[in-house]
Amino acid sequence: MDGRQKWQDLAPGKRRAIIVAGVLQLLLQLAALHDLSRRTPLEVNGPKKAWVAASFINFAGPIAYFVRGRKK
Template identity: 45%
Template sequence: MASRKWSEMNGGQKFGVVAGAIVQLVLAGLAWSDLAHRPAKKVNGPKGVWAAVIAINYAGPIAYFLAGRKD
């Protein structure tokens, strides 16, 4: 699939890109905030590794919330 320039997108496509970016940034921000405030003993693995994993698109924050935290 060929990538499009912003100016070539219609309004709905621009909205989708912006909405997706906002969701991704909110997920990452929530995950980083949780990681920063959670004691290391309540995190599965090193906090530094999870901080890097969270930066991976949608998959990182979702992986952190599902597997990175101990209850």
């Protein structure tokens, strides 16, 4: 056996945590992509295409965009 658990073998609390984390990741990414689509290139630090690509990096990409990607 390779040591990995199947979805059915996980405790209900772990299943909920995975679902919540997935939904949170999706919402963060959608928020970052929506914000990027409404900004002009002059309102973004760096190329918009790079920030779109970075938004696909779990949690870190969208958070980095909101912290560093937007100009004040």
